Amino acid sequence: MKKILIMALTFVVFSATSSYAYYTIDGLVDDWGINLNNGDYHYRGYGYKLPNGNTPEGYTNGYLDDNLPSGGNDIDYWTEDNANADSQYTRVNTRVHPGYTHYNNQYDAEAIYFDNDANYAYIALITGLSFNESEYPAGDLFINVGSTTDPFNSTTVPSVGSTYAVNVLNGDLYALNSSDVLSDVIYNSAPNDHSAASPWRLDYSQASPSYNLGTDLVYTTAAINAHYVIETKIALADIGLANVDRGDIWLHWTMECGNDVLKLNADTNAVPEPATVFLFGSSLFGLFGFKRKIFA
Numbered sequence: 001m002k003k004i005l006i007m008a009l010t011f012v013v014f015s016a017t018s019s020y021a022y023y024t025i026d027g028l029v030d031d032w033g034i035n036l037n038n039g040d041y042h043y044r045g046y047g048y049k050l051p052n053g054n055t056p057e058g059y060t061n062g063y064l065d066d067n068l069p070s071g072g073n074d075i076d077y078w079t080e081d082n083a084n085a086d087s088q089y090t091r092v093n094t095r096v097h098p099g100y101t102h103y104n105n106q107y108d109a110e111a112i113y114f115d116n117d118a119n120y121a122y123i124a125l126i127t128g129l130s131f132n133e134s135e136y137p138a139g140d141l142f143i144n145v146g147s148t149t150d151p152f153n154s155t156t157v158p159s160v161g162s163t164y165a166v167n168v169l170n171g172d173l174y175a176l177n178s179s180d181v182l183s184d185v186i187y188n189s190a191p192n193d194h195s196a197a198s199p200w201r202l203d204y205s206q207a208s209p210s211y212n213l214g215t216d217l218v219y220t221t222a223a224i225n226a227h228y229v230i231e232t233k234i235a236l237a238d239i240g241l242a243n244v245d246r247g248d249i250w251l252h253w254t255m256e257c258g259n260d261v262l263k264l265n266a267d268t269n270a271v272p273e274p275a276t277v278f279l280f281g282s283s284l285f286g287l288f289g290f291k292r293k294i295f296a
Contacts, residue, residue, distance in 0.1 A: 023231075027219070027220035027231050028229070029126065032070075032124055033069045033071050036126070036225050064079045064110050065082070069113050073115055074269045075113055077114070077264070078111070078263065079110065080096065080110060082094055096108050096260040098193065098194045098197055098260075099187070099194050099257070106128055106129065106130075106133070107128065107259035107260060108260050109125070109261060110128070111126040111262070112125050112126075112253065114249070116268045116269065117271050119235060119236060120234065121233065122231075123141070123251065124230070125229065125230040126228075130223070130228055131220065131228060137169070137255065138169060139168075139253060139254050140165040140168065140174075140200075140201045140202050140253070141166040141168055141251065142165050142166075142199065142253070143166070143234075144158050144160075144250040145163075145248060146161020146162060150263065151163070151250055155181075155183065155198055157180050162175070164239045164240070166234070167201075167202075167209075168219055168253075170212070171212045172204075172209035172213075173234065173238065174209050176207065181203035182203070184199065184200065185200045185258025186258065187258055194257065194258030194259060197259070197261035198258065201256075210238065211238075217230075218232070236268070243270050243271060244270050249265070249266040250265055251264045
């Protein structure tokens with residue numbers, strides 16, 4: 001009988017803590033197990049100057065590669081944190097794919113994380129691109145469900161599966177169809193061919209948003225160690241997903257110039273609904289009580 005009680009308590013406690021990912025959409029990625037304040041951002045006196053006359057400060061490259069996300073239900077991630085903030089000024093031509101690093105990580109995309117609970121998909125992106133960037137602003141976050149291979153390699157809406165776009169600057173969510181038009185990145189031909197980063201964004205005149213994510217999307221406006229965060233949660237049902245195991249989810253994000261791009265093949269994991277957890281746990285407690293009555 002004690003074994004049944006212990007099993008019931010263990011199951012209920014474990015399931016209750018794993019049923020929800022508990023990510024707060026606030027632009028802080030500490031709940032993903034990442035602390036951007038530990039990125040070793042400090043003064044580097046190499047004698048080079050930024051265009052505004054200031055001496056560049058540096059972010060130690062590789063921090064996000066070495067400090068991977070933790071916790072959650074099952075976090076999928078991709079990182080490419082290989083550029084110092086001042087690498088242009090130390091004459092280190094660091095490839096960030098498909099372009100080269102720019103001072104202060106300005107057009108660098110460094111990490112993308114994905115997780116889900118029973119109801120929502122959670123996504124976080126880390127980049128050097130400011131929300132207020134005006135020359136080459138942020139593009140849309142694209143999500144495809146159902147493709148067996150990477151569907152984002154052209155400006156054609158993928159013919160396989162369902163495709164969605166999130167305007168990370170205002171929170172609008174779009175469901176795309178064959179009439180929607182995707183824009184190529186600015187540098188899409190030699191000698192600065194960044195077309196591998198296409199598409200850049202949806203032509204908003206060709207589609208109407210399904211709804212606005214509101215406070216369920218945050219793009220930070222203040223940098224932490226030269227980095228900004230785009231964080232969102234989207235109802236699984238609103239992007240063609242259900243609370244089941246599946247591994248055909250593709251995410252894509254870049255900026256207008258296509259200097260750097262984040263791509264991720266993610267998967268969802270079925271998570272028990274709280275009501276189901278409670279029902280099963282109650283059954284175990286009931287079984288415990290029943291056995292106590294028999295042997296009383």
